[in-house]
Amino acid sequence: MFKKLFKKIFVIILIIMLLLAFSKSYSTLNIDNLSVVVAMGIDVSDKNRLQISFQFTNPSSVSESGTSEQAPSIIYSVDASSISSGINLINTYIGKSVNLSHCKVITFSEEIASRGISDEIYTLINDTQIRPSTNIVISKTSARYYLEHSKPLFENLITKYYEVFSASGSYTGFTANATIGDFFDSLICHSCEPYGILGGVTNNSTEYTGSTNSENDSTTKSNASSLSGQSTAENTGLAVFKNDVLVGELNSIETLCFSIIRNQVDGFLISVPNPNKANSYIDLHVTPLVTPKVKVDILNGTPYITIDCRFTGRIYSMEDGADYLDNDMLNQISNCCNSYLESILTEYLYKTSKSLSSDINGFGKTARNIFLTLDEFYDYNWSEKYKDSFFKVTVNSSIRSSSLLTES
Amino acid sequence: METSKITAAEAISIVLGIFVAYTLVALPRSMLDATKTATLINLIYVGIIALLITFLIYKLLIKFPGSDIVDIAEYLGGKTLKTFIGMVFIFYFLFSSSVLLRNFCECLKIVYYPMTSLIFIILTFIIVICITLHHRFSSIAKVNLLIIPLVIISIIFLFIANMRNFSLDNIFPIFGDGLFNTFVTGLGNLGAFGGITLLYFLPPYLKEPQKMKKIYLTSIILGTIYFLLCVSIILFMFISLMYTNQIMPLYSAARYIEFGNFFQRLESIFLLIWILQMVCYLAIVAKISLSIFKKITNIRNEKPLIFVFGLLIFAISLLPKNYAVSKFIEDYIYHYMVIIVSIVLGVSLLVLAYFKKRKKKELKADVQKTI
Numbered sequence: 186m187f188k189k190l191f192k193k194i195f196v197i198i199l200i201i202m203l204l205l206a207f208s209k210s211y212s213t214l215n216i217d218n219l220s221v222v223v224a225m226g227i228d229v230s231d232k233n234r235l236q237i238s239f240q241f242t243n244p245s246s247v248s249e250s251g252t253s254e255q256a257p258s259i260i261y262s263v264d265a266s267s268i269s270s271g272i273n274l275i276n277t278y279i280g281k282s283v284n285l286s287h288c289k290v291i292t293f294s295e296e297i298a299s300r301g302i303s304d305e306i307y308t309l310i311n312d313t314q315i316r317p318s319t320n321i322v323i324s325k326t327s328a329r330y331y332l333e334h335s336k337p338l339f340e341n342l343i344t345k346y347y348e349v350f351s352a353s354g355s356y357t358g359f360t361a362n363a364t365i366g367d368f369f370d371s372l373i374c375h376s377c378e379p380y381g382i383l384g385g386v387t388n389n390s391t392e393y394t395g396s397t398n399s400e401n402d403s404t405t406k407s408n409a410s411s412l413s414g415q416s417t418a419e420n421t422g423l424a425v426f427k428n429d430v431l432v433g434e435l436n437s438i439e440t441l442c443f444s445i446i447r448n449q450v451d452g453f454l455i456s457v458p459n460p461n462k463a464n465s466y467i468d469l470h471v472t473p474l475v476t477p478k479v480k481v482d483i484l485n486g487t488p489y490i491t492i493d494c495r496f497t498g499r500i501y502s503m504e505d506g507a508d509y510l511d512n513d514m515l516n517q518i519s520n521c522c523n524s525y526l527e528s529i530l531t532e533y534l535y536k537t538s539k540s541l542s543s544d545i546n547g548f549g550k551t552a553r554n555i556f557l558t559l560d561e562f563y564d565y566n567w568s569e570k571y572k573d574s575f576f577k578v579t580v581n582s583s584i585r586s587s588s589l590l591t592e593s
Numbered sequence: 594m595e596t597s598k599i600t601a602a603e604a605i606s607i608v609l610g611i612f613v614a615y616t617l618v619a620l621p622r623s624m625l626d627a628t629k630t631a632t633l634i635n636l637i638y639v640g641i642i643a644l645l646i647t648f649l650i651y652k653l654l655i656k657f658p659g660s661d662i663v664d665i666a667e668y669l670g671g672k673t674l675k676t677f678i679g680m681v682f683i684f685y686f687l688f689s690s691s692v693l694l695r696n697f698c699e700c701l702k703i704v705y706y707p708m709t710s711l712i713f714i715i716l717t718f719i720i721v722i723c724i725t726l727h728h729r730f731s732s733i734a735k736v737n738l739l740i741i742p743l744v745i746i747s748i749i750f751l752f753i754a755n756m757r758n759f760s761l762d763n764i765f766p767i768f769g770d771g772l773f774n775t776f777v778t779g780l781g782n783l784g785a786f787g788g789i790t791l792l793y794f795l796p797p798y799l800k801e802p803q804k805m806k807k808i809y810l811t812s813i814i815l816g817t818i819y820f821l822l823c824v825s826i827i828l829f830m831f832i833s834l835m836y837t838n839q840i841m842p843l844y845s846a847a848r849y850i851e852f853g854n855f856f857q858r859l860e861s862i863f864l865l866i867w868i869l870q871m872v873c874y875l876a877i878v879a880k881i882s883l884s885i886f887k888k889i890t891n892i893r894n895e896k897p898l899i900f901v902f903g904l905l906i907f908a909i910s911l912l913p914k915n916y917a918v919s920k921f922i923e924d925y926i927y928h929y930m931v932i933i934v935s936i937v938l939g940v941s942l943l944v945l946a947y948f949k950k951r952k953k954k955e956l957k958a959d960v961q962k963t964i
Contacts, residue, residue, distance in 0.1 A: 199720065
């Protein structure tokens with residue numbers, strides 16, 4: 186009798202004790218006590234400290250009834266010596282605990298990226314709330330300005346915008362998916378270098394006059410594009426790092442080359458010179474057939490990298506008098522496409538090696554199979570030797586037909 | 594005599610359970626730390642050696658049908674050796690499981706319960722173990738048999754879902770830190786095969802002792818394949834793990850799983866399954882320790898000791914001053930303990946007992962001849 190009673194009391198005390206113990210963690214992570222950050226911006230403040238901006242969304246303002254109003258986003262900035270103390274200050278200011286588990290984008294200003302961001306990246310990776318799939322953007326403007334102009338044009342939710350904004354890279358190749366997980370891995374890796382999405386804000390202080398900031402369609406990049414309309418954030422091109430320091434930028438066509446080599450693009454549009462008409466171009470939609478074959482050899486102590494790509498494609502543009510049912514014509518266009526892709530890929534590769542000395546393509550990983558032990562690989566010092574690399578690009582494309590019209 | 598018998602599948606799942614429990618915390622990372630890019634080669638090599646050791650253990654154990662290592666110790670050196678060996682194995686089981694529990698709870702605290710005291714997280718496991726220990730060994734084995742396939746499926750799913758993040762070039766340079774490191778110092782990875790220790794205690798529990806060879810060899814082969822799977826996930830995904838230390842590398846890999854924008858954050862499901870496996874592991878180890886204690890003290894009923902053993906695990910898990918100490922114990926001391934206790938001590942004891950038996954047999958034959 187007493188034994189049973191004692192057992193029951195013991196169990197009740199135990200349950201109460203565990204409830205009390207675990208309730209603290211529950212209340213800390215309770216949605217009522219959290220403020221959800223959707224994006225973060227990191228700038229350098231005047232006093233050489235960090236200016237950390239947090240973009241919040243108010244989930245309760247999002248109506249389920251399909252309203253056309255956009256959910257408001259709020260941006261707060263704080264000056265702090267580190268990201269953690271910035272979060273601490275903002276927690277005090279807003280009276281809620283900042284939660285980064287829904288943070289989709291972390292933006293660094295160009296200025297801070299040029300100084301080196303390894304401490305920030307290590308701190309962020311150390312945070313259990315930050316997802317490895319969070320995108321890294323290097324903004325040509327200040328990070329706060331970039332966040333202020335990151336507005337969803339076709340969605341109501343800013344979170345949805347951040348979720349899909351890098352997806353266009355898979356069908357244009359002009360931007361790429363650059364996550365903090367990959368950035369961290371490349372930062373530590375001895376055989377590759379990190380990269381981030383190049384961000385900026387469309388400059389629309391004056392009416393669009395038809396003039397562009399870039400030479401042609403394929404050399405655009407963030408802050409130098411021909412886009413007109415509302416003043417919004419843009420994400421074209423890539424920011425290239427050497428270790429943790431920003432060393433250069435890639436424009437849209439170079440980013441496409443990067444995406445081709447990394448096999449991150451499903452299909453893309455290019456303009457190749459028309460073989461039958463001077464100063465005229467044909468637009469082709471090209472699809473990679475297989476993952477590019479990369480081979481690395483060491484010749485006289487210098488890396489010799491061969492890349493073999495295979496594509497298939499269709500002609501997108503049409504002109505008067507065109508005959509795309511002619512096999513010779515298609516072969517000529519295929520040859521033009523081969524030479525064009527070979528030239529842009531070679532130019533891009535030499536830019537990464539000679540100008541930027543940064544192996545963002547990860548050729549070093551392929552080079553590792555030449556060496557038998559890690560010591561041999563470290564002794565070779567790949568990251569330094571990459572700038573002496575030589576490249577041979579072979580493109581084999583097969584343009585099959587045009588689209589609906591085959592002759593005109 | 595133990596009445597709670599287990600089937601061949603349950604026995605295999607129990608041994609696998611030990612392998613699995615250690616991979617959930619830090620084992621794949623400590624293997625990678627030891628042999629770097631050569632870990633896959635090293636694992637195949639170490640797996641073959643573990644298989645040979647297991648075969649040797651089987652060959653020696655069948656000379657003493659239905660006996661575990663404590664019975665064999667009694668045969669070899671009487672009560673003193675029986676008590677000594679029993680105490681060594683109890684210490685080994687309690688110490689290794691407590692440290693693993695501590696590390697697992699530290700990780701749980703970091704990931705999910707930042708404001709909860711570590712004591713309460715550990716206590717929750719201890720309460721569950723104490724309740725579980727009131728059941729028979731076969732019941733615990735049956736539950737373990739239900740959980741193990743879930744864990745294996747979770748790891749296979751982890752492998753398949755992360756394939757798009759794999760870089761096969763990460764296994765190069767193929768010999769990592771060199772041939773000596775891979776094949777000589779890399780032998781330390783034998784310490785990952787802690788499940789071998791359990792093989793010494795399985796014979797009295799087996800429902801079908803004639804399947805002993807199959808049970809022993811299958812569990813080691815499956816364990817090696819499981820290790821290869823876990824290490825492949827980590828090696829192919831994160832080159833950074835060779836240079837940095839992350840808690841629960843498999844959990845880190847689970848965080849990368851995303852299917853479009855809808856199926857994300859699946860790591861919670863993984864952790865739930867892994868928590869169940871951790872409870873099964875702790876219950877099995879505590880049950881074995883209890884049965885050893887029962888054997889060396891000749892007590893009739895071990896149930897009053899359940900809370901004592903629960904409290905012992907609780908107390909030992911709180912002994913390390915901080916995570917650095919408990920991690921060091923798990924990464925280094927545990928490996929040496931496995932090699933010294935499970936392989937060196939266990940095998941030498943069996944070999945000596947075998948020679949004693951053979952000598953006795955020869956003497957008997959001589960006497961019969963003389964007569």
